[in-house]
Amino acid sequence: MLRCSQFIRPRFGLNQFFRRTVHSDSGLSPVLLTRARLLASEHAKLTDRLAESFDAKIAKRAGELAPVTSVLKEWDSANDSIAELKSLLEDRQTDEELRSLATEDLQSTNGALPAISGRLKKSLIPRHPFAALPCLIEIRPGAGGDEAGLFAYEMLRMYLSFCSRRGLRPTILKQDVEDGPSEDRLSEAVIEVEAEGAYDILRTESGVHRVQRVPATEAKGRTHTSAVSVMVLPSFPETGSSMDNALNFEDPTSDYYIDPQEVRIEKMRAGGAGGQHVNKTESAIRLTHFPTGTVVSMQDERSQQANRRKAWQVLRAKIAEARQEAREQELVELRRGVLGGVARMGRGDKIRTYNFGQSRCTDHRCGTTIHNLDAVLDGGDGLETVMENVRTWMADREVEAMVAEDMAKNKQKK
Amino acid sequence: MPRIPTSVLIKAYQGTPLLPLLLQECRTLTSARNELRWLRERALRDNQPPRLGSPGWRTRLKIMCQQRSRGVPLQYILGDQPFGDLEILCQRGVLIPRSDTESFTFQAAHLIRQMALESNDTPSPRRQRPLRVLDLCTGTGCIALLLHALLAPNFEDMQILGVDISPTALTLAQKNLAHNMHLDLLTNRAVTQVHFHRADVLGVGDESESVPKIQEVLREYFPRLENSDGSASEFECDLLISNPPYISTADFRNGTTSRSVRRFEPQLALVPPNTPQSEMPDGCNVEDVFYHRILTLSLQSQSKLTVLECGDIMQARRVVAMYQAMTTDQAKEFTMEVWPNSEHDLAAHGFHPHDGSRCVIIQRAR
Numbered sequence: 001m002l003r004c005s006q007f008i009r010p011r012f013g014l015n016q017f018f019r020r021t022v023h024s025d026s027g028l029s030p031v032l033l034t035r036a037r038l039l040a041s042e043h044a045k046l047t048d049r050l051a052e053s054f055d056a057k058i059a060k061r062a063g064e065l066a067p068v069t070s071v072l073k074e075w076d077s078a079n080d081s082i083a084e085l086k087s088l089l090e091d092r093q094t095d096e097e098l099r100s101l102a103t104e105d106l107q108s109t110n111g112a113l114p115a116i117s118g119r120l121k122k123s124l125i126p127r128h129p130f131a132a133l134p135c136l137i138e139i140r141p142g143a144g145g146d147e148a149g150l151f152a153y154e155m156l157r158m159y160l161s162f163c164s165r166r167g168l169r170p171t172i173l174k175q176d177v178e179d180g181p182s183e184d185r186l187s188e189a190v191i192e193v194e195a196e197g198a199y200d201i202l203r204t205e206s207g208v209h210r211v212q213r214v215p216a217t218e219a220k221g222r223t224h225t226s227a228v229s230v231m232v233l234p235s236f237p238e239t240g241s242s243m244d245n246a247l248n249f250e251d252p253t254s255d256y257y258i259d260p261q262e263v264r265i266e267k268m269r270a271g272g273a274g275g276q277h278v279n280k281t282e283s284a285i286r287l288t289h290f291p292t293g294t295v296v297s298m299q300d301e302r303s304q305q306a307n308r309r310k311a312w313q314v315l316r317a318k319i320a321e322a323r324q325e326a327r328e329q330e331l332v333e334l335r336r337g338v339l340g341g342v343a344r345m346g347r348g349d350k351i352r353t354y355n356f357g358q359s360r361c362t363d364h365r366c367g368t369t370i371h372n373l374d375a376v377l378d379g380g381d382g383l384e385t386v387m388e389n390v391r392t393w394m395a396d397r398e399v400e401a402m403v404a405e406d407m408a409k410n411k412q413k414k
Numbered sequence: 415m416p417r418i419p420t421s422v423l424i425k426a427y428q429g430t431p432l433l434p435l436l437l438q439e440c441r442t443l444t445s446a447r448n449e450l451r452w453l454r455e456r457a458l459r460d461n462q463p464p465r466l467g468s469p470g471w472r473t474r475l476k477i478m479c480q481q482r483s484r485g486v487p488l489q490y491i492l493g494d495q496p497f498g499d500l501e502i503l504c505q506r507g508v509l510i511p512r513s514d515t516e517s518f519t520f521q522a523a524h525l526i527r528q529m530a531l532e533s534n535d536t537p538s539p540r541r542q543r544p545l546r547v548l549d550l551c552t553g554t555g556c557i558a559l560l561l562h563a564l565l566a567p568n569f570e571d572m573q574i575l576g577v578d579i580s581p582t583a584l585t586l587a588q589k590n591l592a593h594n595m596h597l598d599l600l601t602n603r604a605v606t607q608v609h610f611h612r613a614d615v616l617g618v619g620d621e622s623e624s625v626p627k628i629q630e631v632l633r634e635y636f637p638r639l640e641n642s643d644g645s646a647s648e649f650e651c652d653l654l655i656s657n658p659p660y661i662s663t664a665d666f667r668n669g670t671t672s673r674s675v676r677r678f679e680p681q682l683a684l685v686p687p688n689t690p691q692s693e694m695p696d697g698c699n700v701e702d703v704f705y706h707r708i709l710t711l712s713l714q715s716q717s718k719l720t721v722l723e724c725g726d727i728m729q730a731r732r733v734v735a736m737y738q739a740m741t742t743d744q745a746k747e748f749t750m751e752v753w754p755n756s757e758h759d760l761a762a763h764g765f766h767p768h769d770g771s772r773c774v775i776i777q778r779a780r
Contacts, residue, residue: 177447264761265761265762266761266762266764267761267762267763267764268764269764269765269766269770270766271766271768271769271770272766272769272770273665273670273671273672273725273726273769273770274512274514274725274726274765274766274769274770274771275512275514275515275660275723275724275725275726275770275771276509276512276657276659276660276661276671276675276683276684276725276771277661277665277670277671277672277675277725278671278672278675279487279489279510279512279672279674279675279679280512280513281440281445281448281449281488281489282445282448283496283513284444299444299448300448300451301496302452302495302496303496303499304496304513304516304764305496305498305499306496
């Protein structure tokens with residue numbers, strides 16, 4: 001329960017990614033309003049304390065709360081003026097001219113209300129703990145054999161070009177191909193997107209992507225269905241100390257701490273003569289995290305130091321994502337207690353279908369269908385649209401979850 | 415050399431036609447694919463911007479793969495090899511840095527840092543001169559340069575001396591110093607703190623008068639300071655590290671040494687010169703002749719830490735025994751170990767439990 005409080009950070013600076021507003025009715029659930037008021041009063045307290053003495057932590061928190069406060073003010077003043085206008089209209093002594101003006105004003109204010117409440121909701125959505133981080137995208141073929149490997153390669157191309165279009169610099173950390181006739185059957189790939197906030201942009205992509213088409217390898221013209229799993233992982237900098245306290249993976253009290261004792265480091269080596277006798281160019285390294293059984297191996301660079309660093313980066317990302325996921329699962333359980341069935345899309349769920357026969361791409365979360373598959377697969381506008389809709393969908397879910405959470409809390413109090 | 419399984423060959427042929435060429439040296443598909451990618455990246459990079467009239471990158475790649483299939487080491491084709499975080503330039507006539515040596519260098523840096531921390535706890539008046547590091551048979555200069563990169567954050571004042579008999583190696587080592595400073599992988603201090611000098615470590619080939627003896631060089635670079643106890647020698651250093659030639663003539667010929675190493679890397683850096691039995695120290699194998707000489711220097715210079723790379727466990731044990739025989743009267747002053755030994759160290763640094771190289775680490779007890 002206590003954990004929840006650290007999620008309550010306004011989503012500010014990311015609004016640009018939420019051009020489409022959260023679907024909203026002008027009425028705001030009382031739970032949300034209470035929460036907004038609580039945060040606003042906290043903000044007031046913090047600003048008072050800041051006036052006395054400066055503290056970076058408090059300033060940061062206050063900065064995070066500022067948007068809530070300002071939107072809440074707007075909301076209050078809009079409601080006040082509505083009340084005032086209404087009383088004016090009800091008053092029999094108001095003359096005709098004033099009355100018509102008041103009606104006009106009331107209409108425009110009422111019209112503005114949904115937008116304000118939408119903004120308020122958005123400012124209340126807890127910021128994802130990894131939102132500010134760069135990310136890693138891991139692509140692995142799932143069911144479907146060769147065809148899955150081929151499509152995984154196409155998805156790699158898709159994300160690379162998406163990132164380049166968006167001005168995010170993608171680098172391939174790892175690209176393993178399967179044994180066989182062609183170079184483009186992926187068995188695993190990891191892309192690093194170094195831009196800050198890349199995690200938040202790309203986290204819509206985590207999950208199982210399904211492809212339906214007649215594969216190049218199919219002789220009889222049958223349509224196959226295969227799957228590719230994509231995981232978007234947070235990428236931590238090399239040293240933890242430059243991070244927030246909560247994200248500092250070198251700090252044993254952090255949620256993302258990895259005890260080096262729990263990681264086995266192995267450099268692959270066969271028997272036979274070594275040292276000056278031979279000149280091996282292999283520099284593969286493998287890390288195993290016992291408690292979770294996570295294994296990362298890296299061999300793409302000539303330098304073993306570089307391979308070592310990359311392997312650690314991927315291991316840290318995987319473990320942090322898994323821990324975050326476990327924590328979200330806890331919250332989902334909590335919500336279930338209140339709302340009954342709460343849908344949640346995990347990495348195991350099918351999120352999107354690419355159907356070549358009908359040239360369409362459907363996202364199963366937001367229900368968007370794009371009837372121009374090429375525009376999606378070349379990482380261009382099509383993909384952008386789908387991702388945008390998913391973001392809106394995710395924001396809506398988060399608002400719902402927040403309401404449910406608060407309701408659960410209230411229930412427990414009673 | 416075990417045959418490449420037919421299935422692997424078929425798979426390689428199904429890939430690009432260049433893969434089978436690389437497979438001859440790499441022996442496994444994964445390794446061949448990695449090398450192909452590295453070669454392709456280099457061919458593309460060299461072709462930036464594309465020049466008119468010169469062959470395209472595909473031609474260049476094909477030529478490189480053909481060279482590789484003849485056994486030319488990848489590092490001679492590409493011209494460099496990563497060593498720690500450094501980029502060490504490689505050229506014919508100078509031994510290519512090995513990853514084993516990299517591990518030993520890291521371990522040496524780790525130990526010298528640890529020793530410095532311990533001696534800081536008990537303040538001694540002797541810490542007035544800079545940390546002195548001697549790298550014998552330096553070759554590309556990789557050990558000396560990596561030690562500077564690793565120790566620079568901890569030691570303000572350092573003197574690192576790399577010694578080799580080959581002028582080609584010394585020129586390359588000097589080039590590597592400049593190259594890594596240019597890449598910002600070494601601090602600016604390196605230019606004054608790292609030196610390379612020509613010297614004859616063995617001192618047996620007396621007809622080559624032009625090569626200075628190692629003692630003369632050490633007297634000049636690492637002179638003994640006034641306030642130390644009066645013993646016989648005239649020079650001293652803190653860390654003595656070396657990867658000397660250690661392959662026996664038999665092992666060089668009988669297939670233990672891989673074909674590519676035998677044909678393309680300098681024998682001077684691999685096999686110790688054939689010393690007549692009369693001039694050999696008692697009970698010393700020909701391939702161990704450098705160790706006898708270096709251990710003597712280690713004793714004379716009173717080095718606190720000595721790290722010597724050896725070809726295998728047997729050779730490392732012979733070196734330990736040799737040192738024990740040399741120091742019978744003062745055995746308690748030293749701790750000796752063959753590294754890596756523990757299961758953890760073996761796995762973490764990629765050493766086989768029985769095969770492959772080891773290093774001997776001698777620490778002088780305080």
